[in-house]
Amino acid sequence: MIEEKVKDILKKYTKSQQEDLAKIAEQLLLFPEMEEKIKAVDIYADVVYIIEENFRSEHAKRSA
Numbered sequence: 001m002i003e004e005k006v007k008d009i010l011k012k013y014t015k016s017q018q019e020d021l022a023k024i025a026e027q028l029l030l031f032p033e034m035e036e037k038i039k040a041v042d043i044y045a046d047v048v049y050i051i052e053e054n055f056r057s058e059h060a061k062r063s064a
Contacts, residue, residue, distance in 0.1 A: 009054060024049055 013025035024046040031043070 010050070013050065013053065021049070021053055 010025040010029050014022050016022045
């Protein structure tokens with residue numbers, strides 16, 4: 001269930017006008033099949049970026 005929520009969030013971000021956010025979301029959706037050249041550090045940074053973006057959007061909703 002949580003996995004599906006995460007996939008839904010990532011799918012939403014693939015349509016973002018922020019190119020870097022869309023690219024990161026696309027890469028993370030491919031996670032198990034990613035190319036070997038992608039390093040764990042890159043994956044970690046991508047996950048942190050998505051968490052930050054999600055937190056910012058949720059914070060705006062809570063503050064409104």
